Amino acid sequence: EVLLVESGGGLVQPGGSLRLSCEASGFIFSHYSMNWVRQAPGRGLEWVSYMTSDLATIYYADSVRGRFTISRDNARGSVYLQMNSLRDEDTAVYYCVRGVQWGFDNWGQGTLVTVSS
């Protein structure tokens, strides 16, 4: 069974930082691209970032480019999202998502990030 478990969410002040982690199991992690997708309260889905299995290609949404950094450790089966200069509009549930040809076939349960003073 594919499992993706996020952690690291919480309450942070505007301008602050958080690091999200996602631990994967049940599949060969090093064979898959990984993504972060978020959903703000009462809003739709928003793709955040993507990294290929070989770490060679990284993409970011315009809304987070320059502030967020995706990384992964294939040996640990984990993917991370370092979030800096956080804004109110970054408040959302953040999902760790496995990608297959830009289709997202397995999602974690999500971790809530709240940016508020």
Add this chain to the structure above:
Amino acid sequence: QSALTQPASVSGSPGQPITISCAGTSSDVGAYNFVSWYQVHPGKVPKLMIYEVSNRPSGISSRFSGFKSGNTASLTISGLQAEDEADYYCSSFRSSGTLVFGGGTRLTVL
């Protein structure tokens, strides 16, 4: 990044078919066959229903089908069932090296 355009809501009666449209541009839906559809029940995690325009993942009912013509993709659900009531989102890879979702469509089964 502007989102793909979906109707805010659609509805249908049990047993009837419905179609949800997803309008993009020549830089996303029209340029790539990386269109996917997701079903989201309230409080639940999104579920992949269609990938690469028209492919169904294992375990997804054949009542769900996808199609693309030009810059517009569509999801059709044949033989609506009560459990199909949910939010549906389309997504597409975009030439800028990003992925974009639609704004979502609320499906109501009457």
